[in-house]
Amino acid sequence: MSGRSAGSGSRRRARLTARWRQAGRTSRRLLIAGAVITVGFALVALLAPLLAPYGQAAHDAPQLAHPGAAHLFGTTNLRFDVLSRVIFGARLAFEVVLASTAFALVLGVPLGLVSGYSGGRLDRVLVLVMDALYAFPSLLLAIVAAFALQRWVGPGVPAAALSISVIYIPQYFRVVRNHTLAVREEPFVDAARAMGAPRRVIIVRYVAANVLQSVPVIFTINAADAVLTLAALGFLGYGVPLRTAEWGFDIGNAISDVGTGAWWTSLFPGLAIVGLVTGMSLLGEGVNDVLNPRLRAAGMTSDVTLPLLDPEGAPPPEGSEDGPPAPEGVERELSRSIRAIGFDPAPPEPPAEGVPALLVGDVSVTYRSARGPVRAVEGVTLAVGAGESVGLVGESGCGKSTLGRAVLGVLPAVAERSGRVVLDGVDLTADAEAWRRARGDRLSLVFQDPATRLDPLQRVESHFVELIRAHRPGTSKAAAARQGRETLAAVGVPPDRARQYPHEFSGGMRQRIMIALAVVLEPRVLVADEPTTSLDVLVEAQILDLLTDLRRRLGLAVVLITHNLGIVAETCDRVAVMYAGRIVEEGPVAAVFAAPRHPYTQALLGAVITLETQAPAAVPGSPPDLAGPLPGCPFAPRCPLAMTTCHDVVPVLTPAGSAHTAACHLYPGADPAHPAQAWEPAGRRLRLAEPPLAGTLR
Amino acid sequence: MSGTTRRNGSPLVAISDLEVHFPIRRGFGGRKAVVRAVDGVSLEVLAGETLGLVGESGSGKTTLGRAMLRLVEPTAGRVEFEGRDITGLDEKQLRPLRRRMQPVFQDPHAALNPAMTIGDAVAHPLLIQRLAPDRAAARAQAAAMLERVGIAPAGPFLDRYPEDLSGGQKQRIVLARALVTGPSLVVADEPVAMLDMSVRALVLDLMAGLQRELGLTYVLITHDLATARLLCDRVAVMYLGRVVEIGPADRVLTEPRHPYTRALLDAVPRVDPAAAGRARPVLPGEVPDATRIPGGCRFHPRCPEAFAPCGPDGIDPALGTVTAAGPGRTVEVACHLWNPPTPSDRS
Structure with a gap:
């Protein structure tokens, strides 16, 4: 990397600081503990000649002396001072760990980069070799390497380090290569090719710069492992020569002492190994946690390749919806949406007259974030009748997806909800069990991207069988499968394809399958979150027609979340416009x-x-930052018609037309301190019939 | 936008009989198949115009755009850029041409290297093309281009990383990076599809302005016919690797000739409140697998108007002129309804 300016450095630091603050208290404490232990051992290693009372090779002490004043940790049968051996052992451990990692990095990383970027025959051969090495039992591999190297190189630190690095080269290679394969497909690599950058430049500046972020994590995790491997090699006699202090060797040597009651010769080197390995593991996991918050959010900690696979796992950026805050992985999402969760099928109660199918009452959702609470949804009230469809529109980050998730009760753990969600007169927010049972049954959901919501290892039919039998335990497998096929046929999927796997279907067909799963139990309410955004316009039209048809036939109440106003115009009865987490117009x-x-x-x-x-x-x-205070109307800073009041008083929904409401001070009653007596047309209203905003294309 | 850009009618890019086929292997040790992503396309991009490539996913529009930039290797046919055949050139010979043809990608979040500052990202093409003596000079030129695309003042942005910026800002930076080497051709693949509706107009407006100021030629790849109508002088409608209709945007998208173009137009959701709840004809089925392209007219299995010569054993229709009106104003359609097959076609 060419030199960065100071500004970018401080930005990097700021980002790390932010991640540090985001990390939970426990992981911060563990990281600090690990760092203290590791640094302590490192200091001991560095200052070994000063700290150790005797030389590491001085074997003129009395044989097997008890711990005492002259020899704090006692002596060994080979007349070594245990304390000095333990201190110098730390030095050797660090030397070997650093050297072996350096070897592994120098060989594994460039090979992984070139192999992954170039592909072809070179890649196939390297992968084969590395996989063979990887498949070999690692300790055995190290022993073989140590045995060979001691002949050719001679025993010592380089031989030990190289033999240990043989284990780690394939690890670095694999992680770097897999990461490279993914990065290689990124548009920014295409952009570099399109600017004529030579291959070497692309690999170094565009690929490596992004891939190497995962290396420190592997390093911290491998370091602890390397200490153990070194000890095992020493214990078995394949480590460094006798005179060099090495914990594993000393323990191996002390085995015979245990029978004679000389506990100190094995205990202290053993404690040293446990201490350093614990310290390094804590440090590694902690660094991993802080550097890869997505892993932590997903509840996984060790597999360093995972961040690529989990684009949605990030903690919620301030109110953004494009990356919906979903700390649960795809798997859990699946179980929430498709695989049913309830077992006790409550018979659907007949809805009372005049009760809407879905009532959202004063719902607010707040995300906890590093920058303080983010108010993603603020006091939303909405009623949807049976057979009615309501479009929820607005820019990204306005809270529409969060509201959809709040209705389903599938908000991420960092979210806090208040307000009520009432399904057919039953307050689900008061009864978590009823909510759980309703999900996938009377309350169902269709997502934007059908590809990630179906289990790739299950036949389409099994999705239906599992869902139906979870909610209707009495149903036989055959009956459930039949019901699934009937529903598939109803949504336009040939029922004879029910035994195929999800990947055998096109995007449009997969979305039909998702819709079939959502309606197979004849729900009352369907929340569709951008159901056609990933589809082509012709398929989109087919899916929208299907949703409208199902709504009419089944009397579904549909909440359609979309950024596409055209879709709302064509398929919805009512529309609710959201801004900054609130409904600002509805009708x-x-x-x-x-x-x-x-x-x-x-x-x-x-x-x-x-x-x-x-x-x-x-x-x-652009929309306001929902983490900050919003004293007045949240749209005021962007509004061409904003008045003084708008910056001070939050407007409430008030009648603003023959049939609809708006939260805007242009209409009487929007100021909660002065509620409207009755609707009267305001003079201003007339001027507003045309969109007043400038900024034309010409 | 139509008609406002200066055209001199000479082709900047000339594509003839272009094929881009990808061999794939299906399943576990399965049989080989060939994805015919672009399957015989001939067209010209005129200097100074905006040519739209429209169609569904799987139509081959993105691959065609990438082949124009030699980001994929054509299997057959040729691409001439500024009068020079670029299909046979190796990467070294291509390098000096690359500064004259640049891509803009759909996803602004993925189009910028997360490990590079904005200043370096826009300066890097200049250094690679040796258009600036050193990094400082390149960054100064980059800053000037950033201000031109509306990232102004550029100073505070130079040392920031892409993750700190909004989608609209990133797409401006992607534009700056594409334009900093002074290209004549910009291939923009869905440049606003990932942006919020509220900022799309800003980016399109910016693109139109830059085209006028810098005399750019755009190839705009989009599935959104409304964007194509707004920005393009001409559009080419693609289906399964072929151009099925090409002509002036104001004609093709107002009086579609090919049944596929008509179906696409019918499917666009209207915001017009009068259209609410309107029943519209919806074309059934989906784009078939590009490894098994239907015989005859490749659109016939979905075509509401298919007749005998279109069928599986029928004749593959070629583009034929429907109305000729000079360079850039001619409408060509590949459909037997408009260009009935002659007996000689059967050979």
């Missing part, structure tokens, strides 16, 4: 789209690019 689609009242809705509609658009207008500015 029948026709009314809201024909005469949007809230300046934000007007701006959103003005920004839509249609086939007829001549000059689209962007919405200036």
